[in-house]
Amino acid sequence: MKVAVLSASPKQQLSLTLQIVRALQKMCKDDEFDISFIKNVDDCSEFEAKAKEADLVLILSSLYHFNTHGQLMRYLKGLHLPKNKPFTYVSSSGGNMDVPAHNYLRSYARQNGLKWIRSLSLLDEDVLAEPGREEVYRWFQYVKDVVRNTELNAQSLKDTRIAVLDCGDEPEETEAKVAEIAKKYEDLGAKVTVYNLREKKIKGCIACFGCYTNNKCVIKDDFEALTDELYGNSDMIITVSGINYNQFSTNYKYFLDRHVKFGRFGQDLELIKAYVYCGEMDPMDLVELEQHTLVVDSLGYDVYVGMYPGTDEGISQLIQESAYVCINDLYPQRNTYGYGLSMQFANLAYRLQKMTPKDYEYFKAKGYYQMPQVLNQVRPISGIEDGRMSCQMRLMAFEDMLSALDGPPNMTKRGERGRFTKMIGADLSKVDEDKPKKGFSFFKKN
Numbered sequence: 001m002k003v004a005v006l007s008a009s010p011k012q013q014l015s016l017t018l019q020i021v022r023a024l025q026k027m028c029k030d031d032e033f034d035i036s037f038i039k040n041v042d043d044c045s046e047f048e049a050k051a052k053e054a055d056l057v058l059i060l061s062s063l064y065h066f067n068t069h070g071q072l073m074r075y076l077k078g079l080h081l082p083k084n085k086p087f088t089y090v091s092s093s094g095g096n097m098d099v100p101a102h103n104y105l106r107s108y109a110r111q112n113g114l115k116w117i118r119s120l121s122l123l124d125e126d127v128l129a130e131p132g133r134e135e136v137y138r139w140f141q142y143v144k145d146v147v148r149n150t151e152l153n154a155q156s157l158k159d160t161r162i163a164v165l166d167c168g169d170e171p172e173e174t175e176a177k178v179a180e181i182a183k184k185y186e187d188l189g190a191k192v193t194v195y196n197l198r199e200k201k202i203k204g205c206i207a208c209f210g211c212y213t214n215n216k217c218v219i220k221d222d223f224e225a226l227t228d229e230l231y232g233n234s235d236m237i238i239t240v241s242g243i244n245y246n247q248f249s250t251n252y253k254y255f256l257d258r259h260v261k262f263g264r265f266g267q268d269l270e271l272i273k274a275y276v277y278c279g280e281m282d283p284m285d286l287v288e289l290e291q292h293t294l295v296v297d298s299l300g301y302d303v304y305v306g307m308y309p310g311t312d313e314g315i316s317q318l319i320q321e322s323a324y325v326c327i328n329d330l331y332p333q334r335n336t337y338g339y340g341l342s343m344q345f346a347n348l349a350y351r352l353q354k355m356t357p358k359d360y361e362y363f364k365a366k367g368y369y370q371m372p373q374v375l376n377q378v379r380p381i382s383g384i385e386d387g388r389m390s391c392q393m394r395l396m397a398f399e400d401m402l403s404a405l406d407g408p409p410n411m412t413k414r415g416e417r418g419r420f421t422k423m424i425g426a427d428l429s430k431v432d433e434d435k436p437k438k439g440f441s442f443f444k445k446n
């Protein structure tokens with residue numbers, strides 16, 4: 001596939017984000033990556049010509065203050081691409097609050113009639129380690145499926161376990177759509193189970209935080225059995241809901257509120273999740289609902305596919321995009337974009353690792369600090385040339401990695417990946433409670 005890459009970082013060749021595509025070049029030798037840089041923010045003509053001939057446009061940029069940098073924003077104002085051109089984006093950063101940058105690029109694509117393909121958000125050093133390279137590789141295979149519109153058949157989702165969760169408050173809100181969605185996945189060979197919240201007894205959370213002490217909810221009803229089955233026996237969950245004042249149905253909210261139990265210890269199953277809303281949504285509120293769902297319901301370790309209207313077009317888009325996600329077995333993204341708030345906890349725990357040893361160990365066990373720490377000392381930088389050298393030094397580890405990289409990464413299976421193990425019912429025995437440590441810890445017993 002021919003990819004026109006715009007490496008937008010003001011650091012040009014010294015960009016860390018650029019190293020992601022350099023790794024892709026080594027891993028996907030059949031694909032052609034033509035890399036351009038922004039030389040003049042007011043002149044897009046050279047890149048426009050390349051993009052016209054390419055199968056895919058890929059924009060690379062880092063985060064500056066939670067969004068992409070001003071240079072790319074200015075450049076995009078003048079960039080005109082052919083309608084329906086497949087268009088996607090990769091960011092790299094410290095991983096803090098990357099959602100606005102991805103939404104910005106998605107808005108640019110949508111408002112300019114381009115074919116938006118879900119973006120990828122990485123941490124600066126991710127591609128230095130094998131799991132990071134696998135994440136990029138899988139994502140790129142997915143992108144290719146979307147660009148080529150790879151045909152689906154009755155075997156495409158064979159062995160995939162799909163749960164369709166009916167959250168409508170009334171049957172007429174969602175029941176027919178749930179049946180239609182279930183049938184469409186069955187036609188692709190998936191094993192589908194429908195769970196109906198109207199038939200379950202799920203009481204409201206009473207905020208006792210008992211679950212924070214032992215990971216068990218004090219309320220005895222259908223919640224624990226349902227979540228054990230739903231999360232333990234599914235690869236993908238499609239949540240189908242009615243609309244209640246621009247939010248999901250009240251049944252969904254009862255169900256979600258009880259998830260406070262998972263909020264502390266995670267629900268580490270790498271589930272793929274997609275959402276369908278049946279009813280009229282105010283467009284402004286839809287964006288808010290999507291953000292909220294991404295951060296709150298993804299609970300850190302899931303793959304978010306998207307939120308679709310329950311129209312014919314919405315459902316066919318859901319089926320196709322989610323099928324490509326399942327087939328390529330995408331990784332959950334380890335940053336604010338994919339992980340919601342747990343990334344912030346992890347960063348905090350890393351910085352305070354001596355004061356919060358158990359939190360540090362907890363996130364370390366999940367692979368948050370897997371990549372080599374490139375910057376292990378800080379020194380004062382004086383002058384542009386000194387600054388440039390500092391950027392160059394940071395790239396040395398990448399050059400080492402790239403010189404040794406040849407061909408695709410080792411592919412692991414979901415559930416067998418070292419850092420994502422089953423976590424329903426957190427195993428507190430792994431957390432060393434016996435040795436009291438000084439200072440503050442979220443895990444500390446009172």
Ligand SMILES: Cc1cc2nc3c(=O)[nH]c(=O)nc-3n(C[C@H](O)[C@H](O)[C@H](O)COP(=O)(O)O)c2cc1C
Pocket residue numbers: 009010011014015016017018061062063064065066067092093094095096097124
């Ligand atoms: C002005 C500025 C603001 C930044 N803001 C953020 C931020 O909000 N979140 C984050 O995770 N990283 C932030 N960073 C870190 C950069 O995203 C990071 O250095 C990036 O990897 C550089 O990528 P590049 O080498 O491709 O330009 C910021 C860096 C600069 C210079």
